[in-house]
Amino acid sequence: xxxxxxxxxxxxxxxxxxxxxxxxxxxxxxxxxxxxxxxxxxxxxxxxxxxxxxxxxxxxxxxxxxxxxxxxxxxxxxxxxxxxxxxxxxxxxxxxxxxxxxxxxxxxxxxxxxxxxxxxxxxxxxxxxxxxxxxxxxxxxxxxxxxxxxxxxxxxxxxxxxxxxxxxxxxxxxxxxxxxxxxxxxxxxxxxxxxxxxxxxxxxxxxxxxxxxxxxxxxxxxxxxxxxxxxxxxxxxxxxxxxxxxxxxxxxxxxxxxxxxxxxxxxxxxxxxxxxxxxxxxxxxxxxxxxxxxxxxxxxxxxxxxxxxxxxxxxxxxxxxxxxxxxxxxx
Numbered sequence: 001x002x003x004x005x006x007x008x009x010x011x012x013x014x015x016x017x018x019x020x021x022x023x024x025x026x027x028x029x030x031x032x033x034x035x036x037x038x039x040x041x042x043x044x045x046x047x048x049x050x051x052x053x054x055x056x057x058x059x060x061x062x063x064x065x066x067x068x069x070x071x072x073x074x075x076x077x078x079x080x081x082x083x084x085x086x087x088x089x090x091x092x093x094x095x096x097x098x099x100x101x102x103x104x105x106x107x108x109x110x111x112x113x114x115x116x117x118x119x120x121x122x123x124x125x126x127x128x129x130x131x132x133x134x135x136x137x138x139x140x141x142x143x144x145x146x147x148x149x150x151x152x153x154x155x156x157x158x159x160x161x162x163x164x165x166x167x168x169x170x171x172x173x174x175x176x177x178x179x180x181x182x183x184x185x186x187x188x189x190x191x192x193x194x195x196x197x198x199x200x201x202x203x204x205x206x207x208x209x210x211x212x213x214x215x216x217x218x219x220x221x222x223x224x225x226x227x228x229x230x231x232x233x234x235x236x237x238x239x240x241x242x243x244x245x246x247x248x249x250x251x252x253x254x255x256x257x258x259x260x261x262x263x264x265x266x267x268x269x270x271x272x273x274x275x276x277x278x279x280x281x282x283x284x285x286x287x288x289x290x291x292x293x294x295x296x297x298x299x300x301x302x303x304x305x306x307x308x309x310x311x312x313x314x315x316x317x318x319x320x321x322x323x324x325x326x327x328x329x330x331x
Contacts, residue, residue, distance in 0.1 A: 026056035026272055029265065030078035032063030033300065036188055037293065038212050038286050039063075039083035042108060044304035046082050046279070049315065050272060052330035053323040065089065065161040072262050073101055079265035080276070083108050086256045087115075088161030088240050093260075103266045105259040105276040111283050113255030114211040114223070115162065117169075121220040123204050131225045132173065139179035141204040144194060150181040154194055154207025157187050161240075166208045168239050168247035183207070195219060210255075212283040214290035226251050278318040285314060305331070 029050070033043040043060055050056040061078050068081050069089045073096045086093050096102040117132050129135050135142070139151025153175050156162035163184075170182050185191035191207070192215050198205035199219050209216065230251040238244035259276050266273055289311075293303040308315060308331050316324045 026050065026054045026269060028057045028059070029080065029269070029272070030059045030061050032068045032078045032081045033060040034063045034065070034068070034081070034083060037214065037290050037300070040300035041286070041289060041293070041303045041307070042082040044300045045307060045315070046080070046276075048304050048308065048330070049275065049279075049319065049323075049327055053319055053326045054271060054275070056272065064159065069093065069096075069102075069260070072096075072260065076101070076262045076264050079262055079269075080105075081260045084258050084260045085113055085161070086258055087235075087253060088165065090240075090256075091236055100263055103261050103263055105261050105266075105273060106278070106280055107257065108259045108280050109212065109257040109283060109286070110280050113257045114283070115208070115252045115255055116210075116223045117207065117226075118209045118216075118221040118223050119206050120199065120204065121222045124222045124224075129222075129224070131227050133227065135206050135224060136173060136175060136178045136180065142180070142206045143203055144198070144205070145181035145183060147181055150179050152183045152206070153180045154183050154185055154191060154205065156208045157185055157191055162208065162210070164242050165239055165252075168241075168244050169249060172247040172249040180206075195221075212286035212290065214287065214294040217287040217291040218294065275318060275323075279315075280318075281314055285311065 031043050031046055033040050047058040047060060051058050063078065063081065065085055065088060068078065069084065069092070071077055072081060073092065093102065097104060117135075119129055119135055123129065123141065127134075127138060127141060129138070142151040142153070144152030144154070153170060155170065156166040167182070170180075175182060183194075185194055191209070194207070195205055195209070195215055196219075197203075209221065215221075226249055228249050228251050230253045231248070232253070234248055234250050235253065238247055239250045259279070261273070261276065289303055289307055292298065292306060296302070298306065308327065312328075315327070319327070
């Protein structure tokens, strides 16, 4: 993947601020611990490596896509957002990068994030469900709505950036006219619970989900075809806009998932910027970690230590050998 704007922003900053980049003290920094599992895990991995390897003093602060981006853009805090899914904030993020307020340090997910509408694979195969339209023709297969006469279509949790996208997509599909009710799961745990419950009861499930996640590693799910191409102009001007008056069905783009930092942090933290620029992992790696965390009721911190203990081949490539030795000593 290329970064026509963000890559130039980082290179330009490095070229024009040699004095700042000569500084090697890490000092204090704040990292957003986003409220979904993969991002929370990434925040803790960064915290441990930066503290144990680089001597930083890291404070984790609660975050979410839109409020964290807005705070970084307007207040220059927190310093780092390890896993920023940018589809919902692409236009303002591009502007912030162009104007030098935010720097893209890396693409944390090497194969990008995946979003869409999913159903259990076994159900799809048994009922010839390939497209979202196929699923919408059979509301009786998808229980769980408050109105038992309707099928349940599970949306994105309240307050998440993807909630607006899901609302616009389902309005474009006309799910109410097709006998479905859009169900707000309330939280990531509620969404996960609805999937687990459906599989435990051998029932159908239809709704929004994404990867990397433990759920898609644990349960065999099929991403449905939408039957349309991605329209970037429509996406930016309607799909991600709250209550867009005339939404059209729009294929999700490959989700850009970046590590973003403030300009102030980048200018004064050359060593940690070097680490963040190299720190990236695959969906398969993250899925396996999240599955382990789910099976063991582990916290984000537990998952980070498990990763460091069992995936040295991944994280040791992000740091110099002397830093790696310090991290090993802490494990």
